[in-house]
Amino acid sequence: MNRHPTPTLGQGGHRYACRIYYEDTDAAGTVYHANYLRLAERARTEALRELDIPHAEMTRQFGLIFMVRRAKLDYLAPARLDDEVIVATRPLAIAAASVVLVQSFHAAQPPHRTLAVAEIQLACVRLRDMRAARIPPLWRDTLATLAGPGGPRNREEG
Amino acid sequence: MNRHPTPTLGQGGHRYACRIYYEDTDAAGTVYHANYLRLAERARTEALRELDIPHAEMTRQFGLIFMVRRAKLDYLAPARLDDEVIVATRPLAIAAASVVLVQSFHAAQPPHRTLAVAEIQLACVRLRDMRAARIPPLWRDTLATLAGPGGPRNREEG
Amino acid sequence: MNRHPTPTLGQGGHRYACRIYYEDTDAAGTVYHANYLRLAERARTEALRELDIPHAEMTRQFGLIFMVRRAKLDYLAPARLDDEVIVATRPLAIAAASVVLVQSFHAAQPPHRTLAVAEIQLACVRLRDMRAARIPPLWRDTLATLAGPGGPRNREEG
């Protein structure tokens, strides 16, 4: 397996801060591995909201949702109860009907140790029948801005 | 607050066995308190299935679901990773549009120590608009049999 | 079953705002009932932190944690995806080794409809052996201030 590109908190993208509660942990004393995906969902939902393209609005207007089609997670250092964690979200690739985000988890305390890195492919699907659909232009173009000047260009797919 | 009637594994009702995994625990080393409600949902869903009145069938035929309207939980002794737990489910009261179940959690190992007791009031509601509805007679009558001969009689409500 | 005292957002106590994500919902389209307990944990943890008596500090200094000993939940109106929810937390009774909190869930939008009300009894226990212990005076006295002038007086138990 190849490694994710090393994320740093210095890069562009969106930041979301969250606290670790008992609900997030398990008997090993650290955050249960599946729960990083829950934190990641919160972070990217807030990223869309702050970009003024809320996910819920895409559903209301177009009957479309982003569904997770693929996820890759590397767990690098454990997060623990009461830690504050920063989730950094930026697009890695944007296609006609899907987008790949890199979401990295960092300790809020300097030196912002990287705790985990997730690469999440979201497919745009119609809620009615779960079939693939094109991402509405407003969402697609706005997502691209999250990457900053050196971010991914939109790739046309068909 | 008044106490629940003391449950014992010797009573009538339905039994459901489940194992405690990391997903169920938290950093205190024991089962996270909210997760007893998840185990309880599994247990009563299987109770309905084994009575041949699956919850999903009530939704398919009538567009109705049981929603939790009220829950009372007493946590008596902690369950831990890898424990096997028995969930005992029996009806306490059956009304026209709601049912109260007692669901108690016991160690699978003798002497079957009681770990927690839940009293769950389920309202029958239409999935479409979440409004209260009468429990279909087949569900209502069959649920009553779960209590055994000394169980609750159906109470008419209006 | 007797009802909780009707909560209003106008009362004293602590407020915590949270957003509903897919992780919180279920196939009925509303918040899964067990997840209110997770939101409640977040809210009271933040209440303690804002009172400058973090839960984690009680564990570090004294090896003590608050464990949920009893929970009563009334579900009054469903919360849905993308809703903003306010969790209001205030003490109902404070004893030597336990505290009862009322935590009510309200729509963030006026008229702040009450969605659910929880009454949570927390026991102070030693993490080492899960045995009951007296709440440290700083925590006990500070919790009492959360209630406001008309709040519960400390009840001595033995």
Added chain:
Amino acid sequence: MNRHPTPTLGQGGHRYACRIYYEDTDAAGTVYHANYLRLAERARTEALRELDIPHAEMTRQFGLIFMVRRAKLDYLAPARLDDEVIVATRPLAIAAASVVLVQSFHAAQPPHRTLAVAEIQLACVRLRDMRAARIPPLWRDTLATLAGPGGPRNREEG
């Protein structure tokens, strides 16, 4: 990203059956993506138990646990409320201090449509300090048998 090898239920390995409850689903009407990791944990825990090398026993004897170090998930078709799902677990690679499992999720009904495929790398770590440790020989050798005759050979890593 390269694809996982296509799994079929006809291969060797361990099978675990589970039912989808409301707790597993979200407002899209399908299983919440993070919850496949919870089902996967249950399945591999039961695989170890049935091989007579329970995870809890490795912790008791050696103070070691398997922690998820990396996870890759492909979501192929949605699972829904009340579906019965088979989780098939087999080792892909076994090293001195880690093991990679393929865990695939299939509809229990023929033709056993593949719903999702996970590739989970577990690191053996000491619970005390979360440092990497060699997998005890009994666990390592027994895991290898799960693959069947054509399974992965043990790879020595220094």
